[in-house]
Amino acid sequence: MSGQIKRRDFLKGATTGVGLGMLGAMGVYSYSPLRKQHFPETVRRMTDIGVCKSVKVTNVSETSWFENSVLMGDIKGAGGLLVNQYDYNWPPFGNGKGLGKGSYEDGMAKIKHLLPDKVDEAWDICVKNCVHPENAGGFAALVEVEEMSGKKRKFLLDTGWSYAWTHECFKREGIDKMLLNREIEALFISHEHFDHFWGLPVTLKYDPTITLYIPEGFYSEGLQYIKDCGHTGKVVTVPIGLNPHIPGMATYVFDIPIICRVYGEQSMYFNVADKGLVSVTGCCHQGIIQFAETAYKEIKYENDNFHGIYGGLHISPFDDWDPKYDDLVISLRNYDFDRIGCNHCTGVLCAKKFITAGYPVIEGTSRFRSKDKAYLGNGDVITFG
Amino acid sequence: MEKFGAGFLEERKLVKRWSGPIPAFVSIALLFAVFYATWWIFQDPRGYMRMYTPYVGYMYCRWWLIMMIWMVYIFNYWPFKRSWLESAHPLQKGIVLTAVSVGILVLLIKGFFEGFLGNYGLAYFNPEQLEKLPGITSFFAIEYASLAILMFAAIASWLSPAWVVAFEEAPWQKMAQPAKGFSILMLTFFLSTLVYFVTMHPHMGILYHPWQYFTSIAPPYWEEFADTVSGNFHVSWIMCCTVVVWLVETIWERYPFNLIKNDWGRRFTCFFGIIGIALAMHFFFYFAQELTFGEAIRGTRRGFAPDWRWLHVGEMAIFMLVPALFLNFYFGNWPRKFSMPVNVTIRTLITIVASVLLYIAYYKTSHLFLGTQKGISHPQQFPMIPMIWLVNLMLVQHWFMDNWPGWKMVPKTAAELEAEHSAHQEQIEAVKPTPKFGLGLGAGAVMGVVFFFVTVWALPYFYQSIDLIK
Numbered sequence: 060m061s062g063q064i065k066r067r068d069f070l071k072g073a074t075t076g077v078g079l080g081m082l083g084a085m086g087v088y089s090y091s092p093l094r095k096q097h098f099p100e101t102v103r104r105m106t107d108i109g110v111c112k113s114v115k116v117t118n119v120s121e122t123s124w125f126e127n128s129v130l131m132g133d134i135k136g137a138g139g140l141l142v143n144q145y146d147y148n149w150p151p152f153g154n155g156k157g158l159g160k161g162s163y164e165d166g167m168a169k170i171k172h173l174l175p176d177k178v179d180e181a182w183d184i185c186v187k188n189c190v191h192p193e194n195a196g197g198f199a200a201l202v203e204v205e206e207m208s209g210k211k212r213k214f215l216l217d218t219g220w221s222y223a224w225t226h227e228c229f230k231r232e233g234i235d236k237m238l239l240n241r242e243i244e245a246l247f248i249s250h251e252h253f254d255h256f257w258g259l260p261v262t263l264k265y266d267p268t269i270t271l272y273i274p275e276g277f278y279s280e281g282l283q284y285i286k287d288c289g290h291t292g293k294v295v296t297v298p299i300g301l302n303p304h305i306p307g308m309a310t311y312v313f314d315i316p317i318i319c320r321v322y323g324e325q326s327m328y329f330n331v332a333d334k335g336l337v338s339v340t341g342c343c344h345q346g347i348i349q350f351a352e353t354a355y356k357e358i359k360y361e362n363d364n365f366h367g368i369y370g371g372l373h374i375s376p377f378d379d380w381d382p383k384y385d386d387l388v389i390s391l392r393n394y395d396f397d398r399i400g401c402n403h404c405t406g407v408l409c410a411k412k413f414i415t416a417g418y419p420v421i422e423g424t425s426r427f428r429s430k431d432k433a434y435l436g437n438g439d440v441i442t443f444g
Numbered sequence: 445m446e447k448f449g450a451g452f453l454e455e456r457k458l459v460k461r462w463s464g465p466i467p468a469f470v471s472i473a474l475l476f477a478v479f480y481a482t483w484w485i486f487q488d489p490r491g492y493m494r495m496y497t498p499y500v501g502y503m504y505c506r507w508w509l510i511m512m513i514w515m516v517y518i519f520n521y522w523p524f525k526r527s528w529l530e531s532a533h534p535l536q537k538g539i540v541l542t543a544v545s546v547g548i549l550v551l552l553i554k555g556f557f558e559g560f561l562g563n564y565g566l567a568y569f570n571p572e573q574l575e576k577l578p579g580i581t582s583f584f585a586i587e588y589a590s591l592a593i594l595m596f597a598a599i600a601s602w603l604s605p606a607w608v609v610a611f612e613e614a615p616w617q618k619m620a621q622p623a624k625g626f627s628i629l630m631l632t633f634f635l636s637t638l639v640y641f642v643t644m645h646p647h648m649g650i651l652y653h654p655w656q657y658f659t660s661i662a663p664p665y666w667e668e669f670a671d672t673v674s675g676n677f678h679v680s681w682i683m684c685c686t687v688v689v690w691l692v693e694t695i696w697e698r699y700p701f702n703l704i705k706n707d708w709g710r711r712f713t714c715f716f717g718i719i720g721i722a723l724a725m726h727f728f729f730y731f732a733q734e735l736t737f738g739e740a741i742r743g744t745r746r747g748f749a750p751d752w753r754w755l756h757v758g759e760m761a762i763f764m765l766v767p768a769l770f771l772n773f774y775f776g777n778w779p780r781k782f783s784m785p786v787n788v789t790i791r792t793l794i795t796i797v798a799s800v801l802l803y804i805a806y807y808k809t810s811h812l813f814l815g816t817q818k819g820i821s822h823p824q825q826f827p828m829i830p831m832i833w834l835v836n837l838m839l840v841q842h843w844f845m846d847n848w849p850g851w852k853m854v855p856k857t858a859a860e861l862e863a864e865h866s867a868h869q870e871q872i873e874a875v876k877p878t879p880k881f882g883l884g885l886g887a888g889a890v891m892g893v894v895f896f897f898v899t900v901w902a903l904p905y906f907y908q909s910i911d912l913i914k
Contacts, residue, residue: 067783069884071875074789075700076888077895084896086724089731097900098739131581138494139583140824141816146490159494314913315746316819320489346745373745379584382650382674383751385663389673390743408579408653 105359111307112205113444114329114337116369119199120219120228120437121402122428123254127377129194133158144253144319145280150221151181151257153189161190163280167287175263175289182222195221196428197258198371198403201234201243202339204308205444207332212305213237215246215269216327216370217341219258226261231427231438238265245270247310249341250317250324251281260288268292274312275299276323297325301357307331311353313345326370328354331444334397335364342371342404348387351394367398367443369435375406388412400441402434410434448621449521449529453843455861456530458851467850468774471841474849479837480813487833488815496815497583498824499590505832506597507553510604511545512836516843517608518632519625530855534848541844557593568592568648577652588651595644595675598758599636602685607632609693610715614707643682647675671742674751676758680730683758683828684722687765692718694772695791699784702872729757735900736907747821756821760803762831767798769835773842774850784871806830807912818913 088094124130134140137147137159145152145163152166169188173181186192197219204212215234219225229235237243246269248256262269270293271285277296285294303309312325327339336354343350351365374384388409400421401410410433413420421441422432429436460467484491487501495501515521521529521541529537562570569592574585607613607628616627649660650673656662663673670677692698692714701717704710733753734740740750771777771791779787806827811818816825846853856864875881 065878065880068876068878068880069887071783071785072881072884072886073888073891074785074884075875076885076890077892078789078792078888079885080889080892080894081896082721082724082892083889084893085728086720088896089724089727094731094734097735127579128581131583135497135581135583135586138489139497139500141489141496141498142494143490314819316817316822316825318822318824320817322817322819344745346743346749348741348744349746349748352741352744352748377581377584378579379581379587380651380653382647382664383672383676383745383749385650385673386749386751387743387745390741393743412653 101356103355104357106301106303106357107359108301108303108309108328108330109306110207110330110332110361111305111444112207112209112332113442114205114331114339115203115440115442116339116400117201117203117232118402118423118435118437118439118441119201119232119234120197120224120427121200121371121435122196122224122430122437123198123220123376123403124194124196125428126194129191131377133190133194140318142319144251144321147319148188148190149253150185150189150192150195153185153187153192155188158190163283167284171287174287175260175267178222178226178260178264181260185222192221195224196254197221197225197228198255198341199225199228199234199258200339200370201232201237202327204305204329206306213243215243215262216339217249217255218246218262220254220256222258222261225258228427228437229261229265235265238262238269241266243269245272247272247325247327248274249326250274250344251277251321252317252319252342255341256281257284259284259290263288263290266292270295272297272310272325274323274325276312276314276321278320278322299323309358311350311357313349313353315345317342317344326350328358328360329443330358330360331366333361334444335362335366336360337367337369337443338365340368340370340372342373342376344373346387347372348390348394365394365396367400367441368396369400369441369443371403372401372405372409374404374409376404378406378408380408384409385412388416391418392416398441398443400435402429402436405434407431407433445620447526448519448524449516449526450621452521452526452529453516455856456846456853457856457860458847459854460851461849467847469850471847471850472770472774475834475837475841479834482837483814483830483833487829490815496829497587497590498826498829499587499594502826502829503553503590503594503597504549505829505836506594506601508545508549508836509832509839510597510600511549511552512839512843513601513604514548514625514629515541515545516839517605518628520621522621522625530853534845534853538840538845538848542840553593557596558589562589566592566648568651588648592644592648595647595679596636596640598679598682598686599639599643600632602682602689603632603636603639604629605689605693606685606715606718609689609698610701610718611711612707614711639682643678644675647673647678670750670754671740672750672754674754676751676754680754680757681719681722681726684725684729684761685718687761688718688722688725690765691768691792691795695768695777695795696788697777697784697868699788699872700875703875725761726757729760730754731900732760732903733757735903746823752821752823755826759827759831762828763803763806764795764799766802766831766834768795769838770798771795773838773847783874785875804910804912820913 146161148161152161152163154161154165169184170181198217199219200216202214202216267289268291272295275296275298297312299312299314301311307330309328310325316322324344329337331337338350398419423434423436423439425432425436427437486493487496489496557569567573571585571589574580616624646660646664649656650662666677667673701714740753741748742750779790
């Protein structure tokens with residue numbers, strides 16, 4: 060009996076002790092410098108994606124919407140940032156039922172027969188049925204890669220949102236003619252968001268056969284939209300990870316959830332001779348530092364140097380702010396980019412913080428409805444290499 | 445003298461309406477049905493009110509939890525009389541008490557935070573004041589104000605119950621309601637305000653450009669230590685405190701703090717012990733993410749950002765709260781037949797395993813029915829919202845409705861109460877500081893450290909073996 064009691068006492072002590080020992084170790088060790096010995100060493104894969112001579116990016120449009128307050132009013136009214144983008148009743152998927160009550164099927168039923176050739180007529184219908192069509196803009200960029208041989212190759216990154224605005228921008232920069240002449244090899248869609256993807260019929264009006272590279276993660280509506288817009292070319296779903304394309308150019312797909320029910324983003328890497336790595340992004344929802352860190356781990360690039368950035372860095376797209384964005388502003392210095400050509404969802408406020416912090420931000424000309432010279436605006440061009 | 449609901453939770457006997465596990469299954473089925481219906485009405489981004497913007501829904505969800513804690517734990521159901529609590533139908537009680545909790549909730553948010561504080565003290569509590577600033581849209585004005593108000597809630601949801609659980613309502617434990625309730629409310633609200641000013645206010649102070657150097661410490665003092673300027677560093681340990689309070693109160697039965705005989709010694713040890721345990725969780729959950737997701741990188745976004753990692757610590761902790769409350773509310777705090785330390789250990793193990801399974805199930809499936817998106821680190825999605833929403837409904841069912849419909853409430857007899865208190869006291873007194881106990885304690889502590897390092901070793905392999913997001 061006494062032995063049994065002693066065993067029980069031991070068990071009571073032991074169970075209590077396990078908890079104390081575990082909690083003690085958790086508290087003392089878990090955030091100590093000693094924990095770092097458990098982290099695997101960074102292994103650089105140094106994948107050779109080749110090298111190119113230069114990259115020239117023409118900003119066809121960085122203005123995704125014209126008034127923040129209008130867009131955010133729509134988002135607020137429809138139920139916030141998690142609402143499915145096809146339900147907002149934004150153009151082109153309008154059914155006339157009002158904010159937050161739209162659907163892909165209703166919207167497409169009204170315009171499908173006009174796509175892609177009669178985009179202007181389709182847009183007129185959208186204007187009647189959609190919420191705030193006048194606020195829609197879009198993001199698109201022309202990326203010209205000069206190979207080491209001197210041969211130049213052209214790609215589109217994204218295809219805007221408003222048919223009217225995208226059409227206007229395409230004409231302004233001569234994209235329509237390039238598409239007609241089949242000078243543009245492919246359209247890379249960075250992600251499924253309205254402002255990067257919904258202007259697709261404008262591209263297809265001029266080249267319905269163009270090869271599309273979309274990131275893994277598209278929803279069924281997005282995949283159907285490609286078909287409904289009258290695309291007759293090849294659609295390549297780019298898998299998560301690194302995907303070399305031509306010498307000196309690769310894309311990387313990140314498996315990330317994004318607001319308004321979108322999943323996955325594709326961004327571009329270029330290895331420019333004698334300069335280093337250039338990153339070209341649509342929105343960069345993965346974060347520019349994550350993008351740079353991924354390049355460091357995955358790719359071999361000239362001089363082991365981060366040379367330049369172009370595109371949206373998705374920091375304060377709605378000119379909102381959060382202390383975590385300051386972490387980015389503070390930390391970007393560690394990556395020592397030579398040239399930063401940011402715009403779009405970077406946010407004017409962030410661009411100004413970059414300038415204040417002394418980063419090499421390439422300022423723009425603030426033309427064609429771009430709002431500030433603090434970043435590269437519509438019609439501006441940046442060349443790396 | 446009318447005692448209102450003082451001791452009501454301990455003095456009620458929940459009698460199963462049917463034998464076996466049927467009552468638990470029926471009550472849980474009803475709970476989930478109500479959860480999904482109310483989720484659709486209030487929170488779901490596809491639903492009716494779509495409050496999951498996310499911060500608006502989060503704020504209401506969080507403060508509703510505190511309203512119920514105030515009503516039950518601090519005010520002991522005052523002004524509802526004991527006779528009504530014992531005789532009214534659970535549905536009637538559920539509707540009336542829920543309506544009162546929601547009424548106070550709206551009054552507090554609209555009246556106190558937005559109306560009073562936001563108009564006469566700190567502009568960031570009031571969306572209309574924020575909208576006067578250039579460049580701030582209505583949407584973000586509401587989101588920022590909701591964020592500030594819910595940050596206050598995070599602190600209050602730790603301190604309000606902590607005063608009852610750890611300090612045993614002292615020094616007002618013998619005072620009648622509502623004087624006792626107001627005394628505890630005033631003190632915990634005051635403490636919450638202090639903690640808010642040194643944890644969350646500096647976060648709000650750098651939410652704007654330029655940083656508000658004149659009114660808050662910028663950059664915040666935790667920047668170097670936490671590897672971020674974000675207040676999520678504090679959200680993390682405060683959330684852990686909230687969870688630990690309830691672990692101590694439910695599945696741990698206040699063990700081992702209840703071994704301390706000296707009243708004030710026990711109370712202080714319990715209060716600061718909760719903080720100590722929470723800090724251990726706070727650091728370990730961060731470390732666990734480093735071991736599984738990889739090292740955090742300051743300045744990046746989402747899953748690799750230190751600010752998100754700290755936030756996710758709080759989210760991980762919440763996943764522990766749900767099974768602990770389930771075990772306590774619906775399974776009678778099983779097991780009860782062993783000694784207190786053994787019971788506590790088994791319940792803790794069950795809770796840990798269940799929380800891991802819940803975590804995996806949540807990230808694998810929640811986007812299929814909550815109207816959210818797949819993925820771990822969506823910047824606008826917080827698993828705390830559905831988890832706390834579920835906890836709120838569990839509290840409504842358990843505190844307001846006596847676990848209806850699976851159980852019915854009958855008052856315990858004086859003899860039953862006496863027997864229960866004696867048994868509980870015996871369990872505590874059975875844990876004696878004998879040499880064998882001390883030996884076991886030492887051996888257990890060594891084993892605990894070994895378990896910790898085994899866990900650290902195993903975590904990366906465990907994470908690689910599951911595919912959270914397909």
